[in-house]
Amino acid sequence: MKLATKQLYIQTGSLVVGFMVWVIISSLMPFIKEDLHLTSTEIAWATAVPVILGSILRVPIGYWTNKYGARVLYSLSLIILFLPIMIISYTSTFSMLIIGGFLLGLGGAIFSVGVTSLPKYYDKTKHGLINGIYGAGNIGTAITSFLAPVIANTVGWRNTVRVYLLLVLLFIIINLLLGDKKETKINHTLSEQMKGVYKKPKLWILSLFYFITFGSFVAFTIYLPSFLVTQFELDKIDAGIRTAGFIALATFFRPVGGWLSDKINPFLILMAVFFSLTFAGFLLSFTPSLPIYSFGCLLVAFFAGLGNGTIFKLVPLYFSKQAGIVNGIVSAMGGLGGFFPPLILTILFNWTGHYAIGFMSLSEFSLVSFVIVIWLFYQEKLEISRKIVNHAIDGICITDVNGSIQNVNPAFSRITGYELQEVIGKTPSVLQSGEHDINFYKNMWASLLNNGYWEGFIWNKRKNNEIYKEWLTITAIKDEAGEVKNYVGMFYEVNEKDKQTK
Numbered sequence: 001m002k003l004a005t006k007q008l009y010i011q012t013g014s015l016v017v018g019f020m021v022w023v024i025i026s027s028l029m030p031f032i033k034e035d036l037h038l039t040s041t042e043i044a045w046a047t048a049v050p051v052i053l054g055s056i057l058r059v060p061i062g063y064w065t066n067k068y069g070a071r072v073l074y075s076l077s078l079i080i081l082f083l084p085i086m087i088i089s090y091t092s093t094f095s096m097l098i099i100g101g102f103l104l105g106l107g108g109a110i111f112s113v114g115v116t117s118l119p120k121y122y123d124k125t126k127h128g129l130i131n132g133i134y135g136a137g138n139i140g141t142a143i144t145s146f147l148a149p150v151i152a153n154t155v156g157w158r159n160t161v162r163v164y165l166l167l168v169l170l171f172i173i174i175n176l177l178l179g180d181k182k183e184t185k186i187n188h189t190l191s192e193q194m195k196g197v198y199k200k201p202k203l204w205i206l207s208l209f210y211f212i213t214f215g216s217f218v219a220f221t222i223y224l225p226s227f228l229v230t231q232f233e234l235d236k237i238d239a240g241i242r243t244a245g246f247i248a249l250a251t252f253f254r255p256v257g258g259w260l261s262d263k264i265n266p267f268l269i270l271m272a273v274f275f276s277l278t279f280a281g282f283l284l285s286f287t288p289s290l291p292i293y294s295f296g297c298l299l300v301a302f303f304a305g306l307g308n309g310t311i312f313k314l315v316p317l318y319f320s321k322q323a324g325i326v327n328g329i330v331s332a333m334g335g336l337g338g339f340f341p342p343l344i345l346t347i348l349f350n351w352t353g354h355y356a357i358g359f360m361s362l363s364e365f366s367l368v369s370f371v372i373v374i375w376l377f378y379q380e381k382l383e384i385s386r387k388i389v390n391h392a393i394d395g396i397c398i399t400d401v402n403g404s405i406q407n408v409n410p411a412f413s414r415i416t417g418y419e420l421q422e423v424i425g426k427t428p429s430v431l432q433s434g435e436h437d438i439n440f441y442k443n444m445w446a447s448l449l450n451n452g453y454w455e456g457f458i459w460n461k462r463k464n465n466e467i468y469k470e471w472l473t474i475t476a477i478k479d480e481a482g483e484v485k486n487y488v489g490m491f492y493e494v495n496e497k498d499k500q501t502k
Contacts (some may be wrong), residue, residue, distance in 0.1 A: 004121035007070070008133065009182055011114040013073045015137030017171045020144045021081055021164055022050055022107035024088065025097070026222035027148040027243075030229050030236040031157040032097070040230075042094050044346035047222045048339050049101040054108025055335025062112035062328025066186040070117035071179025077110045078172045082165065108218075108335060110136075115312055115327045122185050125262060128313030129456040132258020135308055142247030149225075149240035162204050197326055202318050205372060206311055206326075207333035209270065212277065212309030212365050215337015216300055217250050222338065223345065224297070232290050246297055250305035257309025266310045267377040274370035275306040285356040287396030300362075308334075396472075397489040403427045406486070415470070415493055417463030428489065433467045435459035444474070448487070452476040457494070469494045 025032065026047040033043055065073050080103075087100035114134040122130050152160040197203050224246060228239035253448040260269055262276060280299035283292065311330070319326040387394055395412035399405050405423050411420050423430055436459065447454040457474040462468060472491040476484045 003180065004054055004118075006178065007121055007131065008118060010174060011070055011074070011118060011177055011443050012134050012137045012173050014078070014175060015085070015114055015134065016109040016140035016143070017078070017110060017167055017420045018081075018110040019138050019140030020107075021085065021140075021168065022054060022104060022160055023141045023221060023417065024085075024148065024164065025050060025101050026225060027144045027240060028157045028160065029226050030149070030239065031152050033226070036094060036097065038094060038347055040350070043226055046094070046097050046101055047097055047226065050104045050108065051104025051218060051222070051335050051339035053102055054280075055105070055332045056340060057106060057109035058112040058332040058335060059328035061109050062116045062331070063325050065113045065116040069180065069183040069185060071175055071183065072111050073182060074110060074175045074179065075172055077106055077113075078168050078175070081168055085161060085164050085168070089158045090224070111137075112328045112331050115315075115331065117183060124317075127317075128258040128260075128262040128266075128309065129255060130258070131312040132255030132309035135258070138217070138254070139248065139251040142244040142251060145221070145225065145240050146244035147249060149237050151222045153237060153324045153411065197319060197329075200318075203326060203329060204378065206314060207330050208372070209274075209307065209369055210311050210330050210334035211337035212362075212369055213273065213311065214331070214334030215303045215341070216277065216362060217247075217308065218335065218338020219306045219341035220245065220297060220300060221247055223341070231429050232293075238476035242294070246301045249298060249301040249309070253302055253305030254309040257306035258313055259309075260306070261310040261313035265377070265380075266313050267373055267380065269306060269310045269349075271370065271377070273303045273310070274366045274373060276303040277307075277366035277372060278363050281359050281361070281366060285363065348414055392490075394490045394492045397428060397491075399428065399487045399489070401484050401486065403487070415462075415468075415491075416460070422463075431460040431462075433459045433461040435467065448474060448476055452478075453486075 029043060029047055032038070032046070038046065061073060061077075078469070084100040084103035084106075087096060091097045091100060114137070115131055118130050118134055119127050148157075148160055150162065221243065225239045226237075227424040228234045228242060229236060234242070257269060276299055280296050280303070283299070284296040312327070315326055315330055341358065341362070344361070348358045389409045392409060392411055395415045396409040397405060397412055398407045405426055405428065408418075408420050408423060418430070444454045444456075453473065453475045455471070457469060458472045459467055459469055470491040470493050472489060474487055474489045477486040477487050477488055
């Protein structure tokens with residue numbers, strides 16, 4: 001088996017286990033709340049607390065993965081998870097549950113390990129798919145949501161928690177024995193990497209996007225079991241099965257989102273994602289019946305999954321040299337996106353008696369993200385156009401309809417000797433050599449006005465007064481109404497060899 005494939009299996013399996021442990025409390029909450037006699041506010045805090053450490057630690061874990069490798073980080077993290085599992089299995093008070101739940105967050109934090117490590121083994125054209133496959137490891141939350149209530153119904157919720165000790169032990173051994181000991185390390189200080197990224201707007205835009213997509217996934221995962229039992233009076237096992245279905249759907253479409261983003265523009269996918277999440281949040285805010293609510297949840301699962309896979313295609317695309325720290329920051333924001341909604345929903349319900357405002361916030365945040373994605377899409381197109389112009393070998397000069405220079409590219413400066421600030425606002429006549437009479441320029445303008453273009457040889461003068469020959473093409477750029485808005489001149493210098501062949 002190839003090293004890359006083996007690491008994909010091991011790291012995805014480790015993530016599955018980590019996520020299984022991460023949602024123990026929320027999956028078993030219908031049982032725990034009866035045993036510990038928890039209030040609705042205590043339930044909200046107990047289910048949300050694991051997300052805190054699971055979010056905050058993602059930043060340093062992404063950094064440490066680059067420094068020490070996935071084998072070390074997975075093994076150490078899984079060993080530490082023994083402690084909260086034991087605490088929760090013996091807890092008899094709300095405070096012990098909170099402490100255990102807080103430490104349990106490490107199970108969610110290890111997400112940063114794989115998204116930092118695995119791209120090292122694959123070509124960039126496969127990063128979207130690979131991160132999507134790895135991210136499908138969040139199926140672990142579905143496994144726990146489905147199996148934990150069933151097992152707890154037979155052996156009790158405390159013994160169910162202890163079962164996870166064996167699973168964690170198994171993957172500690174697998175990582176120690178089969179993990180890559182020679183993984184490529186990147187040893188830059190955390191402050192150096194932070195300085196290189198924190199001022200870049202795209203980091204915080206991607207963080208917002210993941211805050212919505214992964215945050216909604218996490219929030220629904222930890223809140224659905226209790227919500228379905230209390231709001232729709234479903235059986236505990238039925239609520240667990242429905243939650244598992246939500247998670248499974250989101251998980252399945254995560255690699256699909258990654259694969260699609262390798263094939264088509266990721267921003268087009270994100271447009272569909274945030275438009276649909278806007279509609280889903282709007283639908284859920286009206287406290288619908290169970291069938292309509294289920295449909296809204298399925299929409300969230302489908303498009304949140306697509307979005308999660310797509311966003312982690314963009315991270316290495318924009319931050320290839322700081323992927324570890326950026327993966328950590330973006331995934332941390334996604335985790336925090338799952339922390340706040342359960343608390344907000346509970347508080348708003350206690351104040352108003354319904355969940356409308358809470359679900360509407362999902363719709364509004366998604367709408368804002370939708371608008372930002374559209375802006376980024378067109379900015380990306382403009383950026384590509386700018387790069388084409390700036391890297392062109394031919395000189396390019398753009399004027400307004402009156403002939404005043406608006407912009408020039410580096411090749412223009414290289415050929416003529418004039419920098420942009422020296423010619424902006426002036427006309428191309430600054431290059432006139434005196435070798436052509438007035439009729440030459442009259443014919444040029446006549447062709448431009450009648451045909452929309454002119455091309456031919458012309459003698460021009462550089463800044464140092466040296467006269468040179470160039471082949472010039474001028475094109476009129478028109479708007480949708482057919483009105484000329486700009487003229488674009490493209491030219492190249494004719495060297496001695498070209499002169500001999502003409």
